[in-house]
Amino acid sequence: MAENIAAVLHGPCDLRIEKWPMPEINDYEVLIKIDCCGICGSDLKMYSAGRCGADRLTEPIVLGHEGAGFVIKVGSKVSSLAAGDRVAIEPTQPCRACEFCRQGRYNLCPEPRYCSTVGAPGSLCHYYKHVADFCHKIPDNLSMEEGAAVQPLAITIHACGRAGIKVGTTLLVLGAGPIGVLCAMTARAMGATKILITDVVESRLETAKKLGADFTLLIRKEYSDQQVVDKIREMLGTSPNVTMDACGFASAQRVAMMVTRSGGTVVVVGIGADTVEVPLTGALLREVDVRGAFRLLNSYPQALAAVSSGAIDLKSFITHRFPLEKAREAMEYAKTGEPMKIIIHM
The missing domain is CATH 3.40.50.720 (NAD(P)-binding Rossmann-like Domain)
Structure with missing residues (x-):
């Protein structure tokens, strides 16, 4: 069986490339082979200080929440996706039961599983699982890099x-x-x-x-x-x-x-x-x-449509690329403020 290799943050500036448990999906999830993942400013704050906003690093976590990849396995209750689909991952899994989720404002959910926070591994890894309805098909005319960069958009x-x-x-x-x-x-x-x-x-x-x-x-x-x-x-x-x-x-x-x-x-x-x-x-x-304005709300479909139609050009927004093995070097370079958007390829 394939190994899952990930960029794991153990403490401030202590990012290690190491084995991580292979995810096991439930009936409503999909298993994704990650192709690439962008570095976000919040990733950089977590990497640099072990904290970002209300999130604190209390145990090792996999960084990254701007992921795109191929679906390789689907849960028994998933009908919207199939193996082989290219998806951009909206990096949240809200509870769906609180007052905010019921009002449709899931970005304000008090107990979300937001990627690359404690209890919710990120997507700087080879294999990642996610709820199917927060995975969005990437239009045929977009690259995987653009699919990853849709998250900040x-x-x-x-x-x-x-x-x-x-x-x-x-x-x-x-x-x-x-x-x-x-x-x-x-x-x-x-x-x-x-x-x-x-x-x-x-x-x-x-x-x-x-x-x-x-x-x-x-x-x-x-x-x-x-x-x-x-x-x-x-x-x-x-x-x-x-x-x-x-x-x-x-x-x-x-x-x-x-x-x-x-x-x-x-x-x-x-x-x-x-x-x-x-x-x-x-x-x-x-x-x-x-x-x-906190995170995002129902804006992934709009973002994908805007890039697909040519209304917004993400290709020129992506300026640097690194392999997963050099994720720490990518973080250090991002700290200089020189690059605009760094994409890490698996």
């Missing part, structure tokens, strides 16, 4: 929905990492007509300009919050009516609440510290709506 589609992006939106995106750039690309496809994106890394801004931003602003350490606000307004010629924080830094959230137009919307996508100090009162007195 599904996050940004949900975030742009929370932001109320529409034709004519003037958008500020704080952070030009993968999620920030995809927010810009998604917003452009949804009708945003003027987009500015900021970052502290010049190379990321260069990529952002190629992929969807009209304006870019390099944030320097010596800039005060007010200086950043003034520069944004000068470049846009106005205040943005939607601002999306895609980095999770307190400074970005402060700027978002200061710069957003009265009556506008701030959406926080990036995962930041447990507690931050922000100028909330001033924003609220101007009726600026402050919203969160």
